[in-house]
Structure formats: structure tokens, C-alpha cells
Amino acid sequence: MPSGLIEEAREHLFVLTGAQGAAQADLLIDELPLEALRAPEPDAARWRWEPGFHAGVVDCCLKLQGQSFAFEITTDPEVRKLSREAFDVMVSEVLEDTFALFALSSFRKAVARGAGRKPPPVARLEFLRSRMGILVQTVRAIDARPRRVLKAEDELTPFWRAGRATPPEVLKSFRSGRLIAETGGSRLPSAMRGHLPATIRRSIRRSSLDIPAHRQIKASLEVWARWLDGVASDFGKRTPEDPEDGRLVRLWARRTRRMSRELRDLLALPFLQDIGAGPPRPDATPIWRGEPQYRRFAALHRDFSRGIADVFGDFLQMPLARTFDLYELWSYLRLARAAVVKYGADEVDFSGLFEAGQGITLAAGQAVVRLPSAGIALCFQRTYREYWRERDGRGSFSREMRPDVAIEALDGAGRLIVLDAKYRIGAGLNDALASAHMYRDALVVADGAGEVRQLVSGAYLLSPASPTFGGNWETAAMPGRLFHPDYRGKFRFGAVTLAPGMNAGQIEMALETILKDADVGAAP
Secondary structure, three states: OOOOOOEOOOOEEEEEOOOOOHHHOEEEEOOEEOEEEOOOOOOOEEEEEOOOOOOEEEEEEEEEOOEEEEEEEEEEOOHHHOOOHHHHHHHHHHHHHHHHHHHHOOOOOOOOOOOOOOOOOHHHHHHHHHHHHHHHHHHHHHHHOOOOEEEEEEEEEEHHHOOOOOHHHHHHHOOOOOEEEOOOOOOOOHHHOOEEEOEEEEEEEEEEOOOHHHHHHHHHHHHHHHHHHHHHHHHHOOOOOOHHHHHHHHHHHHHHHHHHHHHHHHHOOHHHOOOOOOOOOOOOOOHHHHOHHHHHHHHHHHHHHHHOOOEEOHHHOOOHHHHHHHHHHHHHHHHHHHHHHHHOOOOOEEEEOEEOOOOEEEOOOOEEEEEOOOOEEEEEOOOEOEHHHOOOOEEEOOOOEOOOEEEEEOOOOOOEEEEEEOOOOOOHHHHHHHHHHHHHHHEEEEOOOOOEEEOEEEEEEEEOOOOOOOOOHHHOOOOHHHHOHHHHHHHOEEEEEOOOOOOHHHHHHHHHHHHHHHOOOOOO
């Protein structure tokens, strides 16, 4: 089917025609039966499907007259939510940032590979599943044109068949084996004193696939296949009481077994046969940097290594349908890492970001990273209650509020930047403005005399959108006006681009822009 034919949040019809017994047929998607509609012909069937906010690959099964026909379809995201590949990028960068920040913290744990009793989160499995197609394609491309080396091997040849043996090979053969004395007239050189080795050890150079890179590929595939087998076995042992949880457990048990079989099929390719053992990771040899397919496998190896690592947290327990939730945490971790890189890791307090648990466990709810050198603290989904209930007098004058990301000044002035992460582009951003206005107006701080003033120095939307604008902000169309630097600087309000795939320098520039516009924290 062409890309974009099946889109989330829309209604789709599946039609079966020309099939005997179609009236009794069932169509299931991810084990859930679809709503059957009345068909105009007796040998036809129709079903209605509303995928909701779901983008990605789903498993379909048509049950007809005692037979099952399995197939997959791909749903595409709405245009306002950008591409499906952004989910993979965000999961990868969330895991990468988590490792980087965890390495700077005081926690010390081994997190290389998750092999415990706790099942891996759904987002990690979705991420691994999304990389399988590219991995299979890459390994098969390597199999089609593998790198070879010429290896010298000793070949034992009877003396009467070694007519092409060189003098050094004949002399080397005197060191071992049986010697034969010449009889009759001597035709051997005098230096050989009438003796000849019964077996000549010749050096033969043969093409070989047994190179370190192929050993590393084979070892990596074996490790991943075993890990997926273990996950499938763990899912198979679980019987949740909730029917929906049980369906997801069965679904992912089947998917992980299928992924493991795909990896084992790759292990049966010719270029991986008859090679030795090696470490399950690419090394620093030129082949991993110079050969395009091998370089591609090295990049996939990094993705798989992050996907099977012991990283846990509520944020990862989400399917592709909740990309907007993942965007909130992705934005926070990207900004936190950029701040650490820009202002230094000295005295940074990570105790509010990680929890004691299996592997790396991100703190649920209110995570805080304090950066004294920058004069700020980055807060993730911090709750602001009514200000008269708070000891420091900071909070909301209406109801409890929880912005996605908040940047608090540590200078005691009580200033705050509110960032509302919205995984939207285009006209969808216009609808998101209400929340930014709400945070800016409702969050206040009370002084000792009972006076109340606004707490928020700046309120911005974070969006993957990157609109073009020029000239005066007053003539710029919405939502591009929100991104205009003069508009943001004048009102300390607007939007900042934060898109999956932006490099570290671009994230740092975005953070610097936010702090400069709102005049919070250390000077750049």
C-alpha cells in the first residue's frame, strides 16, 4: 500500500470480496476483532477500523473457514505530528541522554544488558522492532558483498606432487616429518645430502571470510537473539489479570519470538559460516569507518545496545500512539544534557532525576536537575499547588498546575520559565497557546507582606516545527510569529524549535535563546 493511505485518527474500511463463507469471517488487528458491517454480497465482508492516535506497524489476522491469514499494515501519523521516524529518533536520544547523565551521577550500576526478571518497556521493544527491517537489509547486503582477506595456510603435499614447491618451503619441511633417502643416481642438490622430506609443507594463500568484523557481527546477532528469546519466554510466563494487559503480553511474546527468528535466519547466511568467535561489538578498525554497509551496521549496533540496556521509567511504557508524551521527556533530557555540557558538570545534582532500582530508573513524576554554575534548576513535570499552601509562597492562584518543563532561577528572586512541549506543527500550535497563557498568568509568588506578583518570567511552546518568517513580527503570520526572535524578546512569550535529530550545538543554542529572552540564569 502507498505511504499515507492508512492514517491515524481516521476511519478506514476493509473489504473482502469473492470469498466463500465471507459472512462468517473475522478480521483482527493486534488480536482485537474489528467491527463487522453489513456487506452487499453474500461472498463479501466489510469491517470498520478507527486506529485512533496510533502510528506504526500492526499485526492483522483474517480468519476464514478455519484458516488464518496473517499480514502487517503500516499506519502513518497525522501531518501535524511529523514523521513516524521521529519516534525512533526520540527513543534513541532519550536512551543516549539518560546514559550520559547517569554516567555523571553518583549512581554506580551495570546497565549494559537487561537480562533480569523485569520485562523491558514497550517503547524499547517498539524501538528495536523498528530497527529490525534495516538490520536485516544491512546484514544481507554485507552477505552479498562481504569483505575477504587472503590467509596463508600450510598445505601438506606428498613429495611426488610438490613439483611447484619453492626451495624455502622444501628446507622448512626438513624440520618435521619423515625423511626419505635417495636411491640410485643422485639428482638432488648436494646440500640435501641425498635426503628429501616425505611430505612438503607448502604455504597456500586462500580467500577467507574469517575476519574480526564478521566475528563481531555474528556475536552481536547471537547476543540479541538470546536476549529476545529471554524476553519472549518471560512474557510467556506472565498471565496478567487485566484482559488488555494479557493481550499486549501475548502480542509482544509473539513479536519478540519473530524478531529472534529473523536474527537466527541472518546467522545462517554464508558469510557467517565457519568463522571464529569474537566480541559482540564493532571495534575501531578501518572497515567499520570506510565500508558503507559495515558503517551502517555499527550505527545499528549502537541503537540495539541502547534498546536492550536496563533503562526503565514510566515514560517508556507507551506505544507509538503516545508520541506526544515521549516528546515531553525527550525535550527535558535534551535541555538538561545541553545545560550540563554548556555550564559544566561540577556540583550538578542528579539525585532528583534517578531512582534506586533495577538498572537505570528515571524518577517518576517530578524530576529535578540543579545546575549551580548556571544558576538554574531544570524541573520535569513539577507540581505547583495553590501558593498559600506552599512554604515559599510560590504556586498557582487557581488550581494545581504541572507544566512539562520548568526552569527555576536559583538566585532567590523567584523567577521561572515555563516550557510547554507540544508535538505539533502548523495550525495545531495555535490551539496550544491557551496552556502557555494559563501558566504565565496563574503562577504567582507571594512576598512577606501578602502582595502577589507574577512568578513566570517567560512562557514558551516547544515544538518540532521550524517555520520560515522574515521582516517585522507584526506582519508575520501565525504560528510563525511565535518563533520570531523580536516577538519572543518583546513579550517573553512564543515558541522555540526543538526537533528530533537536532545536534547538541543546536539544542544548546535553543537553551541559550530561552534563558536570554527571559533573562533567567547565568549570562551566556
